[in-house]
Amino acid sequence: MRALLVVNPKATTTSGRTRDVLIHALRSDLKLEVAETQYRGHAGDLARRAAEDGWVDLVVALGGDGTVNEVVNGLLAHGPSERVPRLAVVPGGSTNVFARALGLPNDPVEATGALLDALEQRRERAIGLGKAFTEGEPDRWFTFTAGLGFDAGVVGRVEEQRRSGRKSTHALYVNQALRHYVTEREHRRRGPITLEINGLEPVPGLVLSIVSNTSPWTYLGSRPVLPSPRASFETHLDIFGITRMTAFGTARTVRQILRSHTPADGQAEAPGPTGKHVVSYHDVRHFTLVSQEPAPFQVDGDHLGDRSRVSFTGVRRALRVIV
Incomplete structure (x- = not known):
């Protein structure tokens, strides 16, 4: 099989020696x-x-997830088709949400072994993806998440810290989330974002809006973060939002999204977070987020600046992945 290995030399968790070992292992089975x-x-x-x-x-x-997102957008530059090469992932970032959501080991050496085994056994999976549209901007595919508002603002703050030389760690994300919470006092009470879904009443006042293509949304160390536990690569998109971020309500929601979600007796699916200010939708194909003022926007943990209007669609079986 002919293959291209796209390597991010600045990947957080792989050294030059590790990359050499991985390349040697892949070349044993691939024309690489x-x-x-x-x-x-x-x-x-x-x-x-x-x-x-x-x-x-x-x-x-x-x-990491940023490298994977770029590769996916390159592969699907002309849309999904049978001619698009398959994708495989060897995790090398600090969190590796997409790879872990596929069930791959978080260690790059173990993941390479799993990849070679999957190739030998001819295991692949067609997964759904999300796509974000903004007038005047390039369309952007995403593998596991997108967001407009508070969460994307945290991502933007983390990227600023990384540009100044800080290492990407879970502690850095927590620190910047707390700082962002303190500085966004006005927006915490009533957000500028409205959710529009065809056939339903608009939902105004969102402070935070997280779009999920799978679950978990991210990880805090080894603990999954689950705002939309029913999201999956086999459905369209899930939306989780908060219309007011009080100290007590936010703490309650954080506890909910960090707990394990399992179906209760008589339930076919696991419930997600609940609360007076929580907004949640499952398996939505098309919708739009509109902000009264430009709000931070991110896809797969990559901050893309501020946007006032972003439309989303879920595309099932968009890409074939070796697993």
Whole structure:
């Protein structure tokens, strides 16, 4: 099988020696070409050219969720089709939500072993993805999450810290979330975002809006964070929002999204967080988030600036993944 390995040399959890071992292992089973990313967006450019040229059957992303997102957007630059190469992931970031949601080991060496076994057994899975649309901006596919408002603001703060030399850690995210909570006092009481779903009454006043393509949304260390526990790669998109972030209510919601969600007696599916200010929708194909003022926007943990209107759609069986 002909394959392209897209390597992020700045991946958080892989050293040069580890990458050399992984490349050697992959070359034992694949006709492998290796390309290291050199700038933001380079992984997408490499994947797009590979898909357009038609010379590879498989693109392997070695890096974190940002690298994976770029590769996915490159592969699907012209939309889903049977001609699009398959995707495989070797986790190399600090959190690796997408890889872990697929059931892959979080260790890159173990994940490489699982990948080689999957290739030998010809195991693959067609997964659904989300797509975000903003007028005047490029469309953006996402693998596990997108967000407009408070959560995207936290992502933006973390990226600022990383640009100043701070290492991406779970402690950094928690610290910046607390700082953002303190500084966003006015928006915590009533948010500027309205959720619009065809056929339903608009839901105004959202402070936070998290769009999930799978569950969990992210991880806090080894603990999954579950705002939309029913989201999956087999359904369309889930939406979780909060219309007011009081200290007590926010603490209650945080406890809910950190707990394990299992179906209660007589229930077919696990419930999600509940509360007076909680908004939740499951398996929605199309919807739009509209903000009264430009609000922070993120996809797969990548801050994309401020947006006033973003539409979303879920696309089932958009991409084939080796698992």
